[in-house]
Amino acid sequence: MVTGKTVVILGGGLAGLAAAIPLIEEGFQVTVVERKPFLGGRASSYPIPSDRGQPPTGSEKMTSFPDTPLTRHLPTTSARQLAPHQTAREFIDNCQHVLLRCCTNLLDFYRRLGVEQGIAFYDRYWFLDEQGQLATLSSSPLPAPLHLLPSFLRFGPLAWKDKLAIARAFLSMLRQQPQVPHLDRMTMLQWLEQHRQTARAIQAFWRPVLVSALNEELEVASARYGLKVFLDGMLNHREAFVMGVPRVPLSQLYTEPCLRFLAQRGGTVRLRSSATRLEVASSRVCGLLLHDGTRLTGDYYLSSLPPDALLKLLPEEVVDGSEGFASLRRFETSPITAIYLWFDRQITQLKQVALLGRKIQWIFNKASSADSALGGEDSYVGLVVSASRKLLPLGPGAIVEMALADLREVLPTVREAVVLSTVVIKEPFATFSCRAGCDEIRPKQKSALENFFISGDWTDTGWPPTMEGAVRSGYRCAELILEREGKASSILQRDLPTARLSRWIACF
Incomplete structure (x- = not known):
């Protein structure tokens, strides 16, 4: 346990909360500063x-x-x-958020809070084609990556030539696994065209799945993250594709439990508190100024703000002097x-x-x-x-x-x-936007300032913009802070193991 050390976290979104929970468990005094009247950020x-x-x-x-006030981030x-019959007590999410079984860190975060029972899991995906005909993808007793094959062969919206093209693409994905991190500069559409996908396969299979998973169009999205969706979420483990949908609003699922979790352990959450400036001296953050004139200090500082919001808090000379901070200007x-x-x-x-x-x-x-x-x-x-x-x-x-x-x-x-x-x-x-080439601007969680760390699904997590990526970034920040205290600890969870057959195919 670490005693007497303080961490100030800017932003009460999922990434910041994912750092706060393990840090307070390790004995840190944690203060979360959030400008909205509630936690959750873009998943609220x-x-x-x-x-x-x-x-x-x-x-x-x-x-x-x-x-x-209504701002560009709300x-x-x-x-x-x-x-x-509707009352003010009814809540809706700002968007429907889902997870897959391959989201090992998000599931761990929910387990830490004791709220995993708030997720309903489905091992069958339903599709309605243009004529309203129903089709499904579901698992079978076959080992990965063949577990979806029987339902895929029966998938009505696709002709046999489309299915054959997709099967060839899946095989190429499995064989290309070691090279996937190097595909960032290619768009997903370029990769699909390079692998001779039919127009129908692109429109009725690749586009519906990937635009939803990546929140970006195939013409723009990085092939690295498109392939990752299918490898990690479908092909490498038979349980990975199982979809989890919250049974309750996100406020009930995790933001209110986070408030209770932090309060019970002596943490502080300052809602409706806007930060105005980070004070920096000698390559360290030495204070955080709030809009009401309050000055917060800590041993460590952690941002879970979006890139443009973080830029506004940093001194311009600090941004110009760091490639990692300067890259924040290039995010879309x-x-x-x-x-x-x-x-x-x-x-x-x-x-x-x-x-x-x-x-x-x-x-x-x-x-x-x-x-x-x-x-x-x-x-x-x-x-x-x-x-x-x-x-x-x-x-x-x-x-x-x-x-x-x-x-x-x-x-x-x-x-x-x-x-x-x-x-x-x-x-x-x-x-x-996880567009082709985005890897070169995604910063590491360790910044150029020795006591300042950066979390967010937009940082370098190896994942597209997802709740899983947000939690991974927060967990990594917590690990880095513990390392600074000489208390190295593995908080990040391992990925689901790759099935033996998938590993075997990757060798050829």
């Missing part, structure tokens, strides 16, 4: 804005987080009239749009389903979740559009109509259903 939830006035039926209004929320972002719809009846029994050839990419059935307080026969669904740049200029009404048009094409029950309520959430800066 907040009350449905039903207490902000009832507009006429069918009208829309724009709202922001209560008691917080999502814009729009809501139509909410059903009478990619948006996500979430659409929540309440209907007067159940529109599907499926828990989750991907749509092929549609603007809407995923449907998540929220009515059966443990967090649903809606009751009755209403249906509550969450829709996701990743890399949603084309939706940013659209108003919420146009986005809802677009979503309903897609749903009516593939789910006949929607054609007769009445829409009770809608909420549209645009996250313009949801994730960093």
Whole structure:
């Protein structure tokens, strides 16, 4: 245990919390500074804005987080009239977040908090093609990487020539595993074209899976991370592809438990506290100034802020003098749009389903979740559009109509259903863009300042922008701080082991 040492963490997002939990377990005095009135950052939830006035039926209004100025890092929320039974105690997530079994560090984080029971796992993926025909991918008793083969052979949206092309690509991925880290400068589309993928395979398989996983278009995304999605999430371990969906809002799943966890161990969380400047002297951070004039000091400082927010706090001469800090100016972002719809009846029994050839990419059935307080026969669904740049200029009404048009094409029950309520959430800066060449600008967690560390899914984690990447970065920062104290400890969890057959194929 480390006693008497203090850590100041800038930002109460997942990466910062992932560092805070193991550090406070090791005896550090931890202070988390968060400018919003809640924790969670870009993976958070907040009350449905039903207490902000009832507009006429069918009208829309724009709202922001209560008691917080609307800034470029906060999502814009729009809501139509909410059903009478909805209350301000109901929470929605800023977007639907999921995990896979290959997310070993995120699962470990949930276990540390004792909340892993809040995740429902599914070993079957459902797809609806352009004609509304249902198809599935699911596991079989075969060893990885063959465990999905029987369901893949029956996958209706693809012709045999498409399946053969995808199978060849999978084989190439397995054989290329040692070279995957060197594929960062190639786009995923270039890799697919190089491996002779059919147009149908790209549109009905690669694009739906990878745009959702990477939050970036195939024409832009790094091939390194596209291949990683399939190798780590599908081919190398038979359990890796199992999807975990939160049963409850993220506030209930992990942000409120984090608050309790830290408070019970003497930690401090300062909400609604904006940092204005990091004081730097002799290659060390010596203080953090807050907007109210408070000055915080610690033995160590850790940032979980986005690149542009961190840049504003650092002295310009420090940024110019460090390649790692200067690279923060080069980051680009990619948006996500979430659409929540309440209907007067159940529109599907499926828990989750991907749509092929549609603007809407995923449907998540929220009515059966443990967090649903809606009751009755209403249906509550969450829709996701990743890399949603084309939706940013659209108003919420146009986005809802677009979503309903897609749903009516593939789910006949929607054609007769009445829409009770809608909420549209645009996250313009949801994730960093994992575009080809991004590895050269992703900084290490150890910065040029000897007592300052950087976390965030955008740092060098070897992962695309995911909750898993955020936790990995926070865990690595905690390891580095412990190393500075002479208490080297392995906090990062190992990846799932690669199946023997997958290893054998990689040798040829």
